[in-house]
Amino acid sequence: MPSKRTRLIAGNWKMNNDVPAAKELAEALVEKVPASDSVEVVICPPTIDLACTSHKIAESAIKLGGQNVYWEEKGAYTGETSCGMLKSVNAEYCIIGHSERRDYFHETDEDINKKAKALMAAGITPISCCGESLEVREAGTHVAFVVDQIKKDTEGLTITDPSKYVVAYEPIWAIGTGKTATAADAQEVCGAIRATLAEIFGQETADGIRILYGGSAKPENIAGFLAEEDVDGALVGGASLKADDFAAMVEKAAE
Numbered sequence: 001m002p003s004k005r006t007r008l009i010a011g012n013w014k015m016n017n018d019v020p021a022a023k024e025l026a027e028a029l030v031e032k033v034p035a036s037d038s039v040e041v042v043i044c045p046p047t048i049d050l051a052c053t054s055h056k057i058a059e060s061a062i063k064l065g066g067q068n069v070y071w072e073e074k075g076a077y078t079g080e081t082s083c084g085m086l087k088s089v090n091a092e093y094c095i096i097g098h099s100e101r102r103d104y105f106h107e108t109d110e111d112i113n114k115k116a117k118a119l120m121a122a123g124i125t126p127i128s129c130c131g132e133s134l135e136v137r138e139a140g141t142h143v144a145f146v147v148d149q150i151k152k153d154t155e156g157l158t159i160t161d162p163s164k165y166v167v168a169y170e171p172i173w174a175i176g177t178g179k180t181a182t183a184a185d186a187q188e189v190c191g192a193i194r195a196t197l198a199e200i201f202g203q204e205t206a207d208g209i210r211i212l213y214g215g216s217a218k219p220e221n222i223a224g225f226l227a228e229e230d231v232d233g234a235l236v237g238g239a240s241l242k243a244d245d246f247a248a249m250v251e252k253a254a255e
Protein backbone atom coordinates (compact mmCIF):
# COMPACT_ATOMS: atom_id res chain seq x y z
CA MET A 1 0.00 0.00 0.00
CA PRO A 2 1.60 3.29 -1.02
CA SER A 3 1.94 5.57 1.97
CA LYS A 4 0.38 9.01 2.20
CA ARG A 5 3.26 10.00 4.42
CA THR A 6 6.10 11.96 2.86
CA ARG A 7 9.33 10.06 3.39
CA LEU A 8 11.95 11.64 5.57
CA ILE A 9 15.69 11.09 5.45
CA ALA A 10 17.50 12.75 8.34
CA GLY A 11 21.28 12.89 8.78
CA ASN A 12 22.63 12.83 12.31
CA TRP A 13 26.18 14.15 12.14
CA LYS A 14 26.70 13.45 15.88
CA MET A 15 29.92 15.05 17.21
CA ASN A 16 31.60 15.27 13.81
CA ASN A 17 32.70 18.23 11.68
CA ASP A 18 34.14 21.50 12.95
CA VAL A 19 32.91 24.69 11.29
CA PRO A 20 35.09 24.50 8.14
CA ALA A 21 34.24 20.81 7.66
CA ALA A 22 30.53 21.49 8.22
CA LYS A 23 30.55 24.20 5.56
CA GLU A 24 32.28 21.88 3.15
CA LEU A 25 29.85 19.00 3.73
CA ALA A 26 26.82 21.32 3.54
CA GLU A 27 28.06 22.68 0.20
CA ALA A 28 28.56 19.17 -1.16
CA LEU A 29 25.09 18.13 0.00
CA VAL A 30 23.47 21.15 -1.64
CA GLU A 31 25.17 20.14 -4.86
CA LYS A 32 24.47 16.41 -4.68
CA VAL A 33 21.21 15.79 -2.83
CA PRO A 34 18.37 15.63 -5.34
CA ALA A 35 15.34 17.81 -4.64
CA SER A 36 12.14 15.77 -4.66
CA ASP A 37 8.55 16.32 -3.59
CA SER A 38 8.33 12.76 -2.32
CA VAL A 39 11.10 12.97 0.25
CA GLU A 40 11.96 15.51 2.90
CA VAL A 41 15.66 15.85 3.74
CA VAL A 42 16.99 17.08 7.08
CA ILE A 43 20.54 17.41 8.35
CA CYS A 44 21.35 17.67 12.04
CA PRO A 45 24.83 19.10 12.62
CA PRO A 46 26.43 19.78 16.02
CA THR A 47 25.13 22.96 17.68
CA ILE A 48 28.31 24.91 16.89
CA ASP A 49 27.73 24.25 13.15
CA LEU A 50 24.03 25.11 13.00
CA ALA A 51 24.41 28.75 11.98
CA CYS A 52 26.95 28.23 9.21
CA THR A 53 25.13 25.16 7.91
CA SER A 54 21.84 27.05 7.90
CA HIS A 55 23.45 29.72 5.76
CA LYS A 56 24.87 27.17 3.30
CA ILE A 57 21.59 25.29 2.78
CA ALA A 58 19.34 28.36 2.77
CA GLU A 59 18.64 28.26 -0.97
CA SER A 60 18.23 24.48 -1.12
CA ALA A 61 15.43 22.06 -0.23
CA ILE A 62 17.53 20.62 2.62
CA LYS A 63 16.15 21.41 6.07
CA LEU A 64 18.00 21.90 9.33
CA GLY A 65 17.67 20.11 12.65
CA GLY A 66 19.33 20.20 16.05
CA GLN A 67 20.65 17.11 17.84
CA ASN A 68 19.41 18.12 21.27
CA VAL A 69 17.55 20.91 23.06
CA TYR A 70 16.75 22.05 26.57
CA TRP A 71 13.14 22.79 27.49
CA GLU A 72 13.63 26.03 29.44
CA GLU A 73 13.38 29.29 27.50
CA LYS A 74 16.56 30.90 28.78
CA GLY A 75 18.69 31.43 31.85
CA ALA A 76 21.39 29.80 33.92
CA TYR A 77 21.68 26.45 32.10
CA THR A 78 25.32 26.38 31.08
CA GLY A 79 26.00 24.48 27.89
CA GLU A 80 22.37 24.11 26.85
CA THR A 81 20.49 25.25 23.72
CA SER A 82 16.90 26.52 23.78
CA CYS A 83 14.10 26.09 21.25
CA GLY A 84 14.31 29.82 20.51
CA MET A 85 18.00 29.46 19.69
CA LEU A 86 17.23 26.63 17.30
CA LYS A 87 14.48 28.73 15.69
CA SER A 88 16.89 31.64 15.26
CA VAL A 89 18.99 29.54 12.86
CA ASN A 90 15.88 28.25 11.06
CA ALA A 91 16.03 24.75 12.49
CA GLU A 92 12.73 23.03 11.76
CA TYR A 93 13.56 19.68 13.39
CA CYS A 94 15.36 18.43 16.48
CA ILE A 95 16.46 14.93 17.44
CA ILE A 96 15.57 14.04 21.02
CA GLY A 97 16.20 10.99 23.12
CA HIS A 98 18.97 9.51 21.01
CA SER A 99 20.29 6.39 22.70
CA GLU A 100 23.72 8.02 23.04
CA ARG A 101 22.13 10.82 25.06
CA ARG A 102 20.13 8.33 27.11
CA ASP A 103 23.22 6.20 27.81
CA TYR A 104 26.09 8.67 28.15
CA PHE A 105 24.19 11.68 29.45
CA HIS A 106 21.55 9.87 31.48
CA GLU A 107 18.52 11.38 29.74
CA THR A 108 15.27 9.91 30.93
CA ASP A 109 11.93 9.44 29.22
CA GLU A 110 10.64 12.27 31.39
CA ASP A 111 13.34 14.61 30.01
CA ILE A 112 12.54 13.53 26.46
CA ASN A 113 8.85 14.17 27.04
CA LYS A 114 9.59 17.70 28.29
CA LYS A 115 11.81 18.34 25.28
CA ALA A 116 9.08 17.17 22.89
CA LYS A 117 6.54 19.48 24.51
CA ALA A 118 8.88 22.48 24.39
CA LEU A 119 9.81 21.85 20.75
CA MET A 120 6.20 21.44 19.65
CA ALA A 121 5.18 24.60 21.46
CA ALA A 122 7.95 26.38 19.56
CA GLY A 123 6.87 24.90 16.21
CA ILE A 124 9.92 22.64 15.85
CA THR A 125 9.32 19.01 14.86
CA PRO A 126 10.82 16.49 17.30
CA ILE A 127 12.51 13.38 15.92
CA SER A 128 12.01 11.32 19.04
CA CYS A 129 14.27 8.27 19.26
CA CYS A 130 13.57 4.96 20.89
CA GLY A 131 15.13 1.52 20.71
CA GLU A 132 16.31 -1.44 22.71
CA SER A 133 19.74 -2.69 23.79
CA LEU A 134 21.17 -6.02 22.70
CA GLU A 135 20.35 -7.44 26.11
CA VAL A 136 16.66 -6.55 25.74
CA ARG A 137 16.60 -7.85 22.16
CA GLU A 138 18.12 -11.16 23.25
CA ALA A 139 15.60 -11.47 26.05
CA GLY A 140 12.88 -11.13 23.39
CA THR A 141 11.18 -8.22 25.19
CA HIS A 142 12.11 -5.53 22.64
CA VAL A 143 8.57 -4.76 21.47
CA ALA A 144 7.25 -4.23 24.99
CA PHE A 145 10.35 -2.17 25.85
CA VAL A 146 9.91 0.20 22.91
CA VAL A 147 6.14 0.47 23.42
CA ASP A 148 6.83 1.55 27.00
CA GLN A 149 9.30 4.20 25.80
CA ILE A 150 6.74 5.54 23.30
CA LYS A 151 4.06 5.79 26.00
CA LYS A 152 6.35 7.68 28.36
CA ASP A 153 7.88 9.92 25.69
CA THR A 154 4.47 11.02 24.36
CA GLU A 155 2.67 11.40 27.70
CA GLY A 156 0.37 14.43 27.64
CA LEU A 157 1.41 15.49 24.13
CA THR A 158 -1.14 17.05 21.81
CA ILE A 159 -0.50 16.30 18.16
CA THR A 160 -2.60 18.49 15.89
CA ASP A 161 -0.51 17.99 12.76
CA PRO A 162 0.89 14.44 12.58
CA SER A 163 3.54 15.49 10.07
CA LYS A 164 5.05 17.56 12.88
CA TYR A 165 5.98 14.67 15.18
CA VAL A 166 8.47 12.02 14.07
CA VAL A 167 9.58 8.82 15.79
CA ALA A 168 12.91 7.12 15.04
CA TYR A 169 13.28 3.46 15.93
CA GLU A 170 16.95 2.76 16.46
CA PRO A 171 17.93 -0.61 17.92
CA ILE A 172 21.03 0.29 19.93
CA TRP A 173 22.87 -2.87 18.86
CA ALA A 174 22.67 -1.73 15.24
CA ILE A 175 23.98 1.82 15.75
CA GLY A 176 27.45 2.44 14.37
CA THR A 177 28.18 -1.27 14.55
CA GLY A 178 27.66 -2.15 10.91
CA LYS A 179 25.16 -4.67 12.24
CA THR A 180 21.78 -3.83 10.74
CA ALA A 181 18.43 -5.04 11.81
CA THR A 182 16.62 -6.85 9.02
CA ALA A 183 13.76 -5.05 7.31
CA ALA A 184 11.41 -7.50 9.07
CA ASP A 185 12.97 -6.61 12.48
CA ALA A 186 12.38 -2.93 11.74
CA GLN A 187 8.80 -3.53 10.60
CA GLU A 188 7.97 -5.60 13.68
CA VAL A 189 8.83 -2.73 16.00
CA CYS A 190 7.73 0.15 13.74
CA GLY A 191 4.34 -1.56 13.35
CA ALA A 192 4.04 -1.85 17.12
CA ILE A 193 5.00 1.82 17.47
CA ARG A 194 2.25 2.86 15.06
CA ALA A 195 -0.30 0.68 16.86
CA THR A 196 0.73 2.31 20.16
CA LEU A 197 0.45 5.78 18.64
CA ALA A 198 -3.02 4.83 17.37
CA GLU A 199 -4.07 3.78 20.87
CA ILE A 200 -2.89 7.11 22.26
CA PHE A 201 -3.74 9.60 19.52
CA GLY A 202 -6.24 7.75 17.30
CA GLN A 203 -5.65 5.91 14.03
CA GLU A 204 -5.80 8.94 11.77
CA THR A 205 -3.08 10.78 13.65
CA ALA A 206 -0.96 7.62 13.93
CA ASP A 207 -1.26 7.10 10.17
CA GLY A 208 0.21 10.55 9.57
CA ILE A 209 3.23 10.22 11.87
CA ARG A 210 6.51 9.35 10.17
CA ILE A 211 8.42 6.47 11.75
CA LEU A 212 12.08 6.23 10.74
CA TYR A 213 14.51 3.35 11.05
CA GLY A 214 18.05 4.08 12.23
CA GLY A 215 21.11 1.91 12.76
CA SER A 216 23.78 1.35 10.11
CA ALA A 217 21.40 2.49 7.37
CA LYS A 218 23.29 2.96 4.11
CA PRO A 219 22.70 3.20 0.34
CA GLU A 220 22.87 -0.60 -0.01
CA ASN A 221 20.16 -1.43 2.52
CA ILE A 222 17.81 1.56 2.68
CA ALA A 223 15.41 0.35 -0.04
CA GLY A 224 14.67 -2.80 1.96
CA PHE A 225 13.66 -0.81 5.03
CA LEU A 226 11.58 1.65 3.03
CA ALA A 227 9.67 -1.19 1.42
CA GLU A 228 8.14 -1.99 4.82
CA GLU A 229 4.69 -0.61 5.50
CA ASP A 230 5.50 1.27 8.69
CA VAL A 231 9.00 2.53 7.84
CA ASP A 232 8.78 6.05 6.43
CA GLY A 233 12.42 6.98 6.22
CA ALA A 234 15.75 6.75 7.99
CA LEU A 235 17.82 8.45 10.64
CA VAL A 236 21.32 8.11 9.27
CA GLY A 237 24.52 8.47 11.28
CA GLY A 238 27.79 7.37 9.66
CA ALA A 239 26.53 7.44 6.07
CA SER A 240 25.26 11.02 6.50
CA LEU A 241 28.86 12.24 6.78
CA LYS A 242 29.59 11.31 3.18
CA ALA A 243 27.76 13.52 0.69
CA ASP A 244 27.69 10.82 -2.00
CA ASP A 245 26.23 8.19 0.31
CA PHE A 246 23.65 10.52 1.81
CA ALA A 247 22.62 11.75 -1.65
CA ALA A 248 22.32 8.15 -2.83
CA MET A 249 20.03 7.35 0.09
CA VAL A 250 17.80 10.32 -0.69
CA GLU A 251 17.70 9.21 -4.30
CA LYS A 252 16.57 5.71 -3.29
CA ALA A 253 13.90 7.18 -1.02
CA ALA A 254 12.61 9.33 -3.87
CA GLU A 255 12.19 6.34 -6.24
Ligand code: PGA
Binding pocket: 012, 170, 174, 175, 176, 177, 178, 214, 215, 216, 217, 235, 236, 237, 238, 239
Ligand atom coordinates in the same frame (compact mmCIF):
# COMPACT_ATOMS: atom_id res chain seq x y z
P1 PGA B 1 24.53 4.92 12.31
O1 PGA B 1 23.84 5.87 13.40
O2 PGA B 1 23.80 5.14 11.01
O3 PGA B 1 25.97 5.38 12.24
O4 PGA B 1 24.39 3.52 12.81
C1 PGA B 1 22.45 6.06 13.42
C2 PGA B 1 22.08 6.96 14.57
O5 PGA B 1 22.63 6.77 15.67
O6 PGA B 1 21.25 7.87 14.44
